[in-house]
Amino acid sequence: MRYTTITHRTVSGEARVYDDPGGWDEDTARPYFFLSYAHTPRAGTRGAGDPNHWVSKLYEDLCEAVLQLTDLPEGAPVGFMDQSMHQGTLWAKRLSQELATCRVFVPLYSPRYFNSLACGQEWYSFTQRPVYPERSTSERTSGIVPVLWVAMGNYQLPEVASQLQFNHSSFGPDYAAEGLYALMKLSYFRASYELAVHRLAKRIVDVAEETVIPVGRPLDFQSQPSAFKALAPTKQLRISVFSYRQSELPQERNPDYYGPRRIDWHPYQPQSARPLAEHAMRLAKQLGFHPSIHEFDQEVEEILSNREPAAPGLVLLDRWALRDEERREMVARFDRSNPPWVSVLEPWNTSDADCVEHDQPLFELSAKTLKSKRREAKPSFQEDAAGLATLEDFEDALPRAAMRAKYAFEDRSRSGQVRSGAPKPSLREAFGGEPGPWRPGTGRGEPGGQEAARYEDGPQSGAGPGGGEE
Structure with a gap:
């Protein structure tokens, strides 16, 4: 089982890692800042380095700089960052605790950041806490110190970010x-x-000392809306699972890989006992999707209907379930229809003794059932026809499959507009027209409260905890 990695950097230089959300002692020093960033997914090539390495390096340098500018006592936390993208109750509670106690919120601006549901939830959660100037004569600030992680140019910021008065x-x-x-x-x-790190650290310390932001009540992080609703469109991904319930298994199949629901299938045990659909949801959120989880049997009729699709889709297919003749015919109908906006992934754990024993006949059954889906895959997106043997293989393949479905869904929408006589959108229009130079605004909230954008209901899932970055 994987655990959440939550890191505090203390004055002594110790990196404290927490697997338990714990509580917050009122006598304990609060971290100066919460570093909020969009987790970059790992490159598809095997052996690629950690894409978030440079964020971690910035965090270390920033902690050292803040430490030099303050008189924090031994053992006091300097900063906080979440160095994982794992889901679950412990992860969400710890994140909620930190957002309720940190003194300054430091978001790393990038296009990926403003398309991240988890980053929008972090921003929203922090801004639910009131902020007061330290002195009545002081100019009130928001408690947010933004950082340009990449050059943003004329990128159109969401309202909550454009309102911040900040001179980069x-x-x-x-x-x-x-x-x-x-x-x-x-x-x-x-x-x-x-120079930039020094001035950023000084700004963090100045904001912490010029404002009073009381410790808040930890919120249920995973149920919080995103502060970026005004900018980011809802990019859904419907993840459907074709597998067994434990009660449906053939006699010779090991039940350890299944649960009471079909969406509980976890083929990579003992490497991971978490349902595969939850892994898929985590990865989809890193790509900026708002995913939801469903049973394939309940999705297929909608997919095969003549109605316009509501969203791109991803099918996680268990070859063992193809042995059910009636359900196999349902998959074959789906394959003959071959909707390009729905991708298929076939996990096949080569450490599973049953899979090793039945490898050839189930591979042939899959190839016979999924003729079109196998044939239509473009070379740049071609998955291993033998199956995704490990969780790492699955995590490498999912971004390609999800983006392939997204591109096909967008192409269908554009071609539908052209057929109906609507003008084909230009690249400039797709990015919001002709925006002027970006200048941070001077918007202010009501005294004692921070700005927060209105957001409608977030994504729904039928499979346990969601949330998480990226």
Whole structure:
């Protein structure tokens, strides 16, 4: 089982890792800042490094700089960041606790950030706490110190971000033009990076000392809306599972890989006992989707209908379930229809003794049933026809499959507009027309409260906890 990695950097330099949400002692020092960032998914190539390495490096440098500017006592937390994307109760409670206690919220601006449901939930949760100036003569601030992780150019910010009064040029011209990621990666900008980190740390300390943001009541993180509703469209991904309930299994199949619901299928045990659909949901959220989980049997008639599809889809197919003749015919009908906006992934655990024993006949059964889906896969998206043997294989394949479905769904929508006589949208229109130069606004909230955007109901899932970044 995987556990959540939650890191505090303390004055002594110790990285404290928590697997238990615990509580917050009122006598315990609060972290100066909460670093909020969009988790970048791992590249599909095997052996690729951690794409979030540079965020972790920034976090370490920022903690050191804040420490030099303060008189924090031994053992006091300097900062906080979530270094995992794992779901579950412990993860959500710890994140909620930190958002209710941190002194400053530091979001790393990037297009991925503003398309992340989890980042929008973090922003929203923090802004539910009231903020007061330290002195009556002080100018009130929001308690948010934004950072340009990448250069944003004319990117249209959501309302809650554009309202912040913040001058990024004060961190240096190279930072404002390139963003911190470029300054870190290129040795040419080393001095500019050190200047930007120093000024960012000073700004964090100044905001912490100039404002009073009381400890809040921890919220149910996974049920919170996103603060970015005004900008990000709802990008659904309907994840459907074709598998067995434990009660439906053939006699020779090991029940350890199944649960009371078909969506409980977890083929990669003992590597992971979490339902595969929850892994898929976590990865989909990293890609900016608002995913939901369903049984394939309940989805197939809608997919095969003549109605316009509501969203791209992803089918997680258990080859063992193809042995049910009636249900296999349902999959064959789906394959003959071959909706391009629905991708199929076939996990096949080669560490599972049953799968090893029945590998050839079930592979042939799958190939016979999924003729069209196998044939139509483009080379750049081609999955291993033998199946996804490990959880890592599955995690590498899912982003490609989800994006393939998304592109096909968008192509269908565009072609439908052209057929109906509507003009074909231009690239410029797709990105919001002709926006002017980006200038942070001067919007203010009511005294004693922080700005928060209105957001309608979030994604729904039929399979336990959701949430999580990215």
